[in-house]
Amino acid sequence: MTPHPLASTAQGASLEAGDFRLEQTLNVLRVLAQACQTASDRFRVCAEVADSADVKALLTRRGLEYLAAANELQAHQQRLEAMPGGISTDETGAVVGWAPPGGLTGFSELALIEECERGEDTVLEAFADALALPLEPAVKEVTERQRLEAKNGHSQVRTLRDRVRAAA
Numbered sequence: 001m002t003p004h005p006l007a008s009t010a011q012g013a014s015l016e017a018g019d020f021r022l023e024q025t026l027n028v029l030r031v032l033a034q035a036c037q038t039a040s041d042r043f044r045v046c047a048e049v050a051d052s053a054d055v056k057a058l059l060t061r062r063g064l065e066y067l068a069a070a071n072e073l074q075a076h077q078q079r080l081e082a083m084p085g086g087i088s089t090d091e092t093g094a095v096v097g098w099a100p101p102g103g104l105t106g107f108s109e110l111a112l113i114e115e116c117e118r119g120e121d122t123v124l125e126a127f128a129d130a131l132a133l134p135l136e137p138a139v140k141e142v143t144e145r146q147r148l149e150a151k152n153g154h155s156q157v158r159t160l161r162d163r164v165r166a167a168a
Helices: 020-049 053-081 109-131 137-167
Strands: none
Touching: 020 053, 020 109, 020 137, 053 109, 053 137, 109 137
């Protein structure tokens, strides 16, 4: 069986279909992609109801960044699933999920920002959990890079939250 190029490991061995490491890597990719998609949805919905241009702009940008992250993770997943004898999956892994309790009607901009910040906490936790596992190098690299991007974006959201809180 020819190993997929993304499936090499640090020890020089390769991941193959049916290998626990391949299944674990695919599960990590599914969970992270779902977490990023959920964060993207959260930011998009909150941006739609935000009033001020700066809040709307930051929430929109962060939502698009999470959407791009989810797409990148899904592309890695699809390439690994496409390897000869690869396992195909329809499940999304752990469901991070988000729905605004009672909708967003009446949410202040501060509450919208805080809701997005909680979502980023969830994403950062998912990345930390993933990086605690033995991942193949390409997946570990993209996971670490995306964790750093999420952490930097989280700092921007906190800064905005603090500014809005101080103005209230």
